[in-house]
Amino acid sequence: MIISITNQKGGVGKTTTAVNLSAGLAEKGLKTLVVDLDPQGNSTMSFTDVTPEEPNMFDVLARTLPMDEIIRQSAESPNLFVAPSRISMAKFEASLVGELDAPYRLKDSVELVADEYDAIIIDTPPTLGLTTVNSLVASTHVLIPIQASYFALEGTDDLLETIDKIKARPNRELRILGVLVTLFDKRTILSRQVFEEIKGVFGDLVFDSVISKSVRLEESPAHRQSIFTYAPSSSGAFEYYQLCEEVLQRVGT
Numbered sequence: 001m002i003i004s005i006t007n008q009k010g011g012v013g014k015t016t017t018a019v020n021l022s023a024g025l026a027e028k029g030l031k032t033l034v035v036d037l038d039p040q041g042n043s044t045m046s047f048t049d050v051t052p053e054e055p056n057m058f059d060v061l062a063r064t065l066p067m068d069e070i071i072r073q074s075a076e077s078p079n080l081f082v083a084p085s086r087i088s089m090a091k092f093e094a095s096l097v098g099e100l101d102a103p104y105r106l107k108d109s110v111e112l113v114a115d116e117y118d119a120i121i122i123d124t125p126p127t128l129g130l131t132t133v134n135s136l137v138a139s140t141h142v143l144i145p146i147q148a149s150y151f152a153l154e155g156t157d158d159l160l161e162t163i164d165k166i167k168a169r170p171n172r173e174l175r176i177l178g179v180l181v182t183l184f185d186k187r188t189i190l191s192r193q194v195f196e197e198i199k200g201v202f203g204d205l206v207f208d209s210v211i212s213k214s215v216r217l218e219e220s221p222a223h224r225q226s227i228f229t230y231a232p233s234s235s236g237a238f239e240y241y242q243l244c245e246e247v248l249q250r251v252g253t
Contacts, residue, residue: 013182018123023226024244036085047074
């Protein structure tokens with residue numbers, strides 16, 4: 001399975017989900033690769049130290065290095081590996097203007113290493129540009145995190161339209177794995193109302209697992225750890241463990 005974690009809105013828990021879903025799958029014994037396509041490199045920094053000079057996903061997508069040469073083992077788990085990103089990824093889209101194979105760069109690179117991993121999780125930038133299109137073309141599934149807040153569904157029409165376009169031509173096998181409600185605050189009426197609104201739009205696609213607002217989840221990236229190593233008995237660890245179970249069930253693994 002190759003899962004894109006995608007939403008063009010920032011601050012919805014996309015990287016948090018990429019980091020903790022991949023760490024949870026690795027904890028369950030799946031050899032897992034995190035592909036970081038976000039120029040901010042937060043998924044990368046959660047698992048490994050990479051200097052600006054070291055090769056990263058920009059070099060892969062620019063076709064100057066094969067993917068297996070940039071992959072690093074994480075400090076988190078012997079089952080967890082990272083294809084790192086750096087700020088140079090911000091140049092990717094401009095560098096591919098006019099290139100006919102532009103949407104297929106990631107797919108071509110991932111295909112060369114896919115057989116070595118049980119799961120590949122792709123963290124995308126908060127845009128619907130060429131980088132995200134590359135991720136969707138390369139993936140078998142897409143997971144959409146949506147924050148339980150006002151205007152939660154703003155922009156989802158554009159995302160769903162993009163997914164439909166990808167399914168129509170470049171990747172007919174792509175399917176939505178599920179919608180994950182994040183930053184949920186069970187103390188507020190608003191969060192509960194937004195959850196019902198999301199459920200009304202997406203129905204059974206909404207995961208039973210809900211990711212609550214959590215100080216531990218906010219702290220763990222600063223310690224360069226997933227929630228499973230930083231606070232294994234926390235509510236965040238329990239919720240992401242539940243999500244891992246649901247993901248595996250939906251994929252049929």
